[in-house]
Amino acid sequence: MITTQAQLNQALSELEAEKRLALDIESDSFYHYEERLCIVTVSSPRENYIFDTLALGEAGRELQSLVERRDRPLLMHSANNDVLALKRGYRLEFGWIQDTALACTLLNYPQTSLASLAEAFLGLRLPKDLQRHDWGQRPILQQHIDYLINDTRHLFEIHDRIEGELRDRDIYEEYELECRALVQSVPREREFDPERFRRIRAHEELDASRRGALKALYAWRDGLARSLNRAPFRVISDGTLLDLAKDPPRDVAELARRSGVGRWLSEHAEEMLAVIRRGLSEPAPLRAPFKPRTTGDDAKRLDPRQRDVLGKLKGWREKEAASRGLGLQAVLPTPVMFELIQNPPRDVAELAAHPRVGQSRARRYGEKLLQLLAPLARARR
Structure with missing residues (x-):
């Protein structure tokens, strides 16, 4: 347990030399309106560390040195919410993330939970009794510690198994690009709608x-x-x-x-x-009134021609994913479809330059995508 500045300094020093790390967080959003970052668990292949971020306070910002390196992978499972919480809570910037849940989604696994993977790959049945625990409570007992480290210490072996399949199925570049999108994700202010x-x-x-x-x-x-x-x-x-x-x-x-x-x-x-x-006295309609979005996949309302192309893209993506036995996002991420529709590429090189398309997708799908997007590309000229 890391609760003091001295312990934090020692842990960061010990972890500096490790070639890869695994990380998970626990917050109290299940109990409180204003989420607090309560625990950060970090494992190396040799040791486990639990950082009590409530005790560390702003000193937890020093965890930046663990997550910022681009030459050392940080293994996570279902990283998106954790990354956003760490960016909001400590303004951390990430270097290189490898997300086991994301990999399973691309590979079209029927079950992507950590418990399912631990049982399938390692023959382990991880306890679930503390899934709804209030991690803002103190003290942290041994049973809590045992539960916490289960979320990180097995990720190394699980990822090694999955990485081989990503390469065998020829979607490792697609996986890396989606992990890079996690690194670049931007937290939004919580707004009540x-x-x-x-x-x-x-x-x-x-x-x-x-x-x-x-x-x-x-x-x-x-x-x-x-x-x-x-x-x-x-x-x-x-x-x-x-x-x-x-x-x-x-x-x-x-x-x-x-x-x-x-x-x-x-x-x-x-x-x-x-x-x-x-x-x-103030009746509400069945459907919400249209409100233009300023961000998001469908930030701009699609016109009829764009909607027609979107339907064709979705149909093509479904068939391609089924033929390769992959998840839909492995073929083409949904946000990318909207971006390509709103700003269609002129050629394969421009398509490949999209940060979430890449060379592999451009080689495999470039001509087909250009064909599907052609009506919009002509209108763009």
């Missing part, structure tokens, strides 16, 4: 006024969760919100009899009733 109430299952069964009540309750819950620093579902569940919107209570007594309202009732009963009444 009131229209996401439509993600609640069965919302479409409500009429417009009751959808309005659900939307109002959804926004109210987020505000309360933020003020309490609790994960929204730990304030009131989606199911309870749906029930209150579907059959709105008329008074405090009726609200008190509803399942799932619980201890929030005494302080917020009148407020909840007012929110429901307001929502009922």
Whole structure:
């Protein structure tokens, strides 16, 4: 356990000479509205280190020296969220990531969890009893340590097995390019979108006024969760919100009899009733109103010609992936499809220069992609 500056200095010194490392993090986002980075676990092929980032505070920024090197791979599993959390929490910049879950996705493995890979490749059954543990709690006990290091110490052998298959299937360059995209990922500020109430299952069964009540309750819950620093579902569940919107209570007594309202009732009963009444008076449509995105795969709304090309690209990608027994993203990542549609390349060389296409894809698919994109390329000239 690394909890002090002296221990941190010693650990960083010991890890400096290692030729590769494995890393995983634990946060408390399952419990709190504002995520905290609680634990960083780092393994070398010889030793395991657990960095208590709550105890280290800003000194944890010195972990930069472990992750920034471009001459030493940093093995991770499902790296995207961890990379973004470390960039947000410590402003870390990464050099070289190898992601075992990403590799499995490209190879079209039916199961990509670390537990599945450990059992398939190593014959190990990793315990799952602490998957929902609150890692903001202290002290860290031996059972916690044993669980944490299981997330990193097996990645070396697992990656070695998978790397051979990536090379055999001739998609190692594609894998490297997708890992490089992880390195370059940019964290976004968390923004509450009131229209996401439509993600609640069965919302479409409500009429417009009751959808309005659900939307109002959804926004109210987020505000309360933020003020309490609790994960929204730990304030009131989606199911309870749906029930209150579907059959709105008329008074405090009726609200008190509803399942799932619980201890929030005494302080917020009148407020909840007012929110429901307001929502009922503001009907919400079944579909969210269109809001142009400024970032993302579909940042620009596609015109009819572009949508037609997108459909053809998706159909071609499905057939190609099936014929090679690979995942769809191995053939062509979805964000790249949108980028090529919005800015079609003029030739194979320009296609290969795209940072997530590369030489291998350009050689294999270049002429076909240019053919599919030709209507858009002509319009670009």
